[in-house]
Amino acid sequence: MDDPVLLTGAGGRVGQAILRDLADDYDWRLLDREPLPKEKIPEGVDDDAVYVADVTDDDAMREAVDGVEAIIHLAGDPRPEAPWDSVLRNNIDGTHTVFAAAVEAGVKKVAFASSNHAVGAYETDDRTPDLYRPHDEYRLNGSEAPRPSNLYGVSKAAGETLGRYYHDHFDLSVVCVRIGNLTRGHPPWNYERGQAMWLSYRDCAHLFDRCLQADYGYEVVYGISDNERKYYSIDRAREVLGYDPVDNSAEFEQHPKNQ
């Protein structure tokens, strides 16, 4: 990719996982509403490529996307318990502003950070906890309709729909990644749901790298490692994006203290 890539929410966990492995692979433009401390900015990223801005600010977003080839849009309120006023502003309005600025500037593709919480209500009482265990064969594959767990999940489903709209009407390539549970170093201990949807840092960076490199129209994929316990299929991410994860939460089943 010759032209810059804009990373919104660059100072957060997902943004930092991406930059940890891909710092040297792209001409990054980093955006976050919080000023990024030095240690969060990779060497080689100039000060003028770092934007302190809110994604709901139309003018700031217009400036940030000018000349950009692709966007990884992560900025937003990531809390499953986030209240409506926050997800409405940061997640829905912010995502609309990013997509609108993208099409106006002729950006080619946007990878949008959606969430497992867009589909959390598939985890019904009769399916759980078996759903989280290796023997269970139930799979969500990305073609199912959203069934949000909470208002945060509603905001992610809205982001996916905005992506569909901007793809269908403006030919923007959009991939919505329903990210599972990004945890550094190992999956969450004593949390079967978290182990089933674990996304390791290196698989996260690889997945978003594939989102930048692959050709697609509009896609919804799951962003998890190749966990034995999975109830999200990663087949579509493999087929369309060439995603080839290396981690599996089963390799970390026991807390080191209990081994």
Ligand SMILES: NC(=O)C1=CN([C@@H]2O[C@H](COP(=O)(O)OP(=O)(O)OC[C@H]3O[C@@H](n4cnc5c(N)ncnc54)[C@H](O)[C@@H]3O)[C@@H](O)[C@H]2O)C=CC1
């Ligand atoms: N960490 C995870 O396991 C998962 C994360 N996601 C999604 O991935 C994205 C990133 O999540 P994390 O890195 O975990 O969150 P985080 O809270 O660590 O990072 C989010 C970053 O976005 C910035 N931000 C928030 N609102 C903003 C706004 N209006 N304008 C500009 N910047 C803003 C924050 O300052 C922060 O640096 C979020 O959209 C979240 O919903 C989805 C599923 C799982």
Ligand SMILES: O=C1O[C@H](COP(=O)(O)O)[C@@H](O)[C@H](O)[C@H]1O
């Ligand atoms: O979307 C998100 O999902 C993960 C996993 O959800 P959890 O309810 O099982 O913890 C969450 O950790 C993350 O903060 C959130 O953005």
